[in-house]
Amino acid sequence: MALRGVVLDLDGTVYHGDNVLPGVDGFVETVRGRDCSLCFFSNNPIHDGDDYVQRLQGLGVDARPGEACSSGVVTSEYLHAEHAGDEVFVIGSDAVREQIRDTGATLTDEPAPADVLLASWTDAFHYRDLAAALRVVGNDTTFLGTDPDRTFPDENGEPVPGSGAIIRAVAGVLDRDPDRILGKPSEVAVRAALERLDCTASECLVVGDRLDTDIRMGERSGMTTALVTTGVSDREAVEHSDVQPDYVVDSLAEVVPIVEELTAN
Numbered sequence: 001m002a003l004r005g006v007v008l009d010l011d012g013t014v015y016h017g018d019n020v021l022p023g024v025d026g027f028v029e030t031v032r033g034r035d036c037s038l039c040f041f042s043n044n045p046i047h048d049g050d051d052y053v054q055r056l057q058g059l060g061v062d063a064r065p066g067e068a069c070s071s072g073v074v075t076s077e078y079l080h081a082e083h084a085g086d087e088v089f090v091i092g093s094d095a096v097r098e099q100i101r102d103t104g105a106t107l108t109d110e111p112a113p114a115d116v117l118l119a120s121w122t123d124a125f126h127y128r129d130l131a132a133a134l135r136v137v138g139n140d141t142t143f144l145g146t147d148p149d150r151t152f153p154d155e156n157g158e159p160v161p162g163s164g165a166i167i168r169a170v171a172g173v174l175d176r177d178p179d180r181i182l183g184k185p186s187e188v189a190v191r192a193a194l195e196r197l198d199c200t201a202s203e204c205l206v207v208g209d210r211l212d213t214d215i216r217m218g219e220r221s222g223m224t225t226a227l228v229t230t231g232v233s234d235r236e237a238v239e240h241s242d243v244q245p246d247y248v249v250d251s252l253a254e255v256v257p258i259v260e261e262l263t264a265n
Contacts, residue, residue, distance in 0.1 A: 002203065002262065002263060003034070003036055003203060003204075003205055003224070003259065003262035003263045004036055004037065004197070004198075004199040004203040004204070005036055005037040005038070005039065005194070005197030005198070005199040005203060005204045005205070006031050006036055006037070006038050006039070006197075006204070006205045006206075006207065006259070007039050007041050007193045007197070007204060007205070007206040007207070007208075007214075007217075007218075007223070008027075008038060008039065008040050008041065008207050008208075009041060009042065009043075009184075009206075009207060009208030009209060009210070009214050009231075010040055010041070010042040010044070010052065010056075011042060011043075011044060011152050011153055011209075011231065012152070012153045012157070012208075012209035012210070012228075012230055012231020012232055013207060013208050013209045013214075013228055013230060013231060013252070014040070014056070014061065014252070015059060016153055016154070016155055016156065016157045016230075016231075017154060017155020017156070018059065018155060019155065020059050020060065020061065021230050021251065021252065022251050022252070022253060023251040023252035023253030023254070023255075023256070024061055024252055025060075025061070025062070026252075026253055026256055027252040027253065027255055027256055027259070028061065028062050029062070030256045030259050030260065031259060032062070034259060034260070034263040035263075036259070036263065037196070037197040037198060037199065038067055038197075039067060039068070039069055039193050039196045039197050040052055040053075040056060040063055040067055040068040040069070041068070041069045041070070041184065041189070041193055042068075042069075042070045042071070043070070043071045043147040043148075043149045043152075043162075043163075043183040043184050043213055044070060044071070044072075044121070044147075044149075044152065044162075045070060045071040045072035045075060045092070045093075045095075045096050045120050045121060045146035045147055045163060045183065046072060046093050046095035046096060046121065047070055047072065047095065048070060048072055048073050048076075048099055049066070049067075049068040049069050049070065049073050050065070050068075051068075052068035052069075052070060053065055053066075053067060053068045056068070066196070067196070069192055069193065069196060070183075071146045071147035071163070071182060071183025071184070071189070072095070072096055072099050072120075072146060073099070073192070074146075074182050074183060074186075074188055074189050074192050075096070075099070075100075075118070075120075075144070075146045075182045075183075076099040076100055076102065076103050077103075077192065078144075078180075078182050078188055079100060079103045079104075079105040079116070079118075080103035080104045080105065083104075083105045083115065083116055083142070084103070084104030084105060085104060085105070085106070086105050086106065086114075086115035086116055086142075087105075087106050087107075087108040087110075087114045087115045087116070088100060088105045088106065088107055088108065088114060088115065088116040088117075088118055089107075089108055089109070089110075089114040089116070089117050089118070089132070089136040090107065090118045090120065091117070091118070091119045091120065091122070091125070091129045091132065091133060091166065091170060092118065092119065092120030092121060092122050092146070092163075092166075093120065093121060093122045093123075093124075096118070096120045096121075096146065100118075110136075111132060111135040111136065112135065112136065113135075113136060113137065113138030113140075113141055114136045114137075114138075114141055115140075115141065115142065116141065116142045116143075116144060117133060117136055117137055117141055117142070117143050117144070117170075118144045118145070118146065119133075119143075119144070119145050119146070119163070119166055119167045119170045119171075119178070120145065120146040120147075120163050120166065120167075121146070121147075121162055121163040121166060122166070125166050125169075129166075129170070130169065130170065130173045133170050133173060133174055134173060134174070137174055137176075142179050142180075143170075143171075143174065143176060143177075143178045143179050144178060144179060144180050144181070144182060145163060145164075145167040145178045145180070145181040145182065146163050146181075146182055146183055147162070147163045147164065147181065147182065147183025147184065147213075148163070148164045148167070148181045148183065148185075148212070148213060149162035149163055149164050149183070149210070149213060150162055150164035150165050150168070151164075151165070151232065152232075153209075153231050153232065157230075157231070159232065163183075167181065183213070184208075184213040184214060184216075184217045185212070185213050185214075185216040185217030185220060186217075187221075189217060190217060190220075190221045193206075201221040201222040201223050202222050202223070204218075204223045204224070205218075205223065205224045205225075205226060205258070205259065205262060206218035206223045206224070206225050206226070207225075207226045207228060207252070207255055208226075208227065208228070208231075209227065209228050209229070209230055209231025209232050209233060210231065210232045210233055211227065211232075211233040211237060211238065211241050211243045211245070212233075212243065214227070215227050215233075215243050215245045216243045218245075219243055219244070219245075224246050224247075224262065225245040225246045225247070226245060226246065226247040226248075226249060226255050226258060227245040227247070227248045227249070228249055228250070228251060228252060228254075228255070229248065229249070229250050230250070230251060230252075235248060
């Protein structure tokens with residue numbers, strides 16, 4: 001099928017911190033010129049879609065209202081749909097809590113069993129959070145994570161701990177795996193992206209810098225996949241991975257001819 005939609009990762013793909021990476025403007029212009037829908041999708045949970053559109057516009061990227069999504073958005077939508085009326089205890093940032101306040105779920109800080117324990121990124125993660133997890137998890141508590149990213153690149157492209165590191169720590173003290181991790185590459189994230197793009201997986205190209213999230217999501221769902229080596233995963237990682245992208249390139253500029261090829265018919 002001809003290409004109709006593009007899922008574009010942000011951290012490590014479009015920018016490092018406040019530095020826009022080479023080829024972004026030309027890539028976005030090509031996607032729009034080929035009449036494809038675009039979904040900017042970050043696994044960073046602390047901002048919602050509107051925040052990311054504003055951030056991208058502030059960096060000079062042609063992002064438009066409704067075109068961005070994040071693991072925070074996916075998580076809040078999931079809680080609204082599946083846990084309306086339930087009490088949710090969050091180990092994570094205030095920004096994630098603010099997103100949950102807009103759902104049908106109820107935030108709780110009580111040190112007693114909650115309906116849902118949600119683990120996410122926070123730079124204030126502490127031993128007290130692990131102790132709290134032990135107190136709030138009961139036999140019927142659902143354990144969720146916003147996203148699996150163990151690290152993400154800082155403004156210099158250097159890795160720093162992400163949500164996945166915190167989720168793993170919580171899972172370790174609970175001796176229990178999460179029931180769901182909701183960002184890329186989950187099925188929940190796939191559905192969120194395709195709904196925004198209004199296309200099928202086979203009509204979609206996903207572009208990102210992580211084999212274990214961006215490319216795995218595309219591979220699992222039947223999307224065409226392009227790995228850019230400007231972030232976490234490099235060509236050596238591809239050689240040793242069970243996840244194999246359709247294309248491996250060094251910047252978004254090199255994805256332009258791929259888009260042109262996939263929209264040629």
